[in-house]
Amino acid sequence: xxxxxxxxxxxxxxxxxxxxxxxxxxxxxxxxxxxxxxxxxxxxxxxxxxxxxxxxxxxxxxxxxxxxxxxxxxxxxxxxxxxxxxxxxxxxxxxxxxxxxxxxxxxxxxxxxxxxxxxxxxxxxxxxxxxxxxxxxxxxxxxxxxxxxxxxxxxxxxxxxxxxxxxxxxxxxxxxxxxxxxxxxx
DNA sequence: ATTTTCAAT
Numbered sequence: 365x366x367x368x369x370x371x372x373x374x375x376x377x378x379x380x381x382x383x384x385x386x387x388x389x390x391x392x393x394x395x396x397x398x399x400x401x402x403x404x405x406x407x408x409x410x411x412x413x414x415x416x417x418x419x420x421x422x423x424x425x426x427x428x429x430x431x432x433x434x435x436x437x438x439x440x441x442x443x444x445x446x447x448x449x450x451x452x453x454x455x456x457x458x459x460x461x462x463x464x465x466x467x468x469x470x471x472x473x474x475x476x477x478x479x480x481x482x483x484x485x486x487x488x489x490x491x492x493x494x495x496x497x498x499x500x501x502x503x504x505x506x507x508x509x510x511x512x513x514x515x516x517x518x519x520x521x522x523x524x525x526x527x528x529x530x531x532x533x534x535x536x537x538x539x540x541x542x543x544x545x546x547x548x549x550x
Numbered sequence: 551a552t553t554t555t556c557a558a559t
Contacts, residue, residue, distance in 0.1 A: 380556090383555090413556095477555075
């Protein structure tokens with residue numbers, strides 16, 4: 365992805381009305397050593413209401429990609445994704461179902477910001493269910509932004525440049541997410 | 551202490 369797309373969408377101070385999701389896959393061997401599978405690396409974005417056809421959240425395109433790979437059920441894989449907004453309730457549900465049906469796949473989600481539109485009256489229970497199904501969900505820290513930059517951005521050899529307030533915002537969101545994930549456990 | 555959110559008033 366180009367530099368501007370990254371900055372516009374992943375800057376944790378912003379509020380873009382679209383979502384990008386970068387994904388990468390690693391195969392894990394018996395010693396838990398990870399081998400990157402670069403052929404499955406990429407990113408998707410949602411389809412908005414301004415575009416033709418039915419709107420679609422980024423996560424559903426992501427799920428479509430994963431299914432199309434038909435990853436070997438006798439192996440174990442780790443999917444890592446960097447997403448600019450945390451999944452909404454419905455997407456979280458779909459990811460949860462997917463993980464329950466695909467025990468050979470682990471999911472790590474690094475999110476830039478917390479999406480708090482309450483689209484089902486259920487608050488953030490979708491994220492809790494997703495975590496309960498084995499996903500790891502965390503807020504992107506400076507290190508994660510840098511990894512995303514290095515891995516997915518056409519950075520032209522430029523190093524990642526943190527923006528003003530990145531750390532403070534990240535810490536704050538992290539606390540919020542912890543509260544969300546903790547609150548619904550009982 | 552806050553609140554703009556995969557839009558739409």
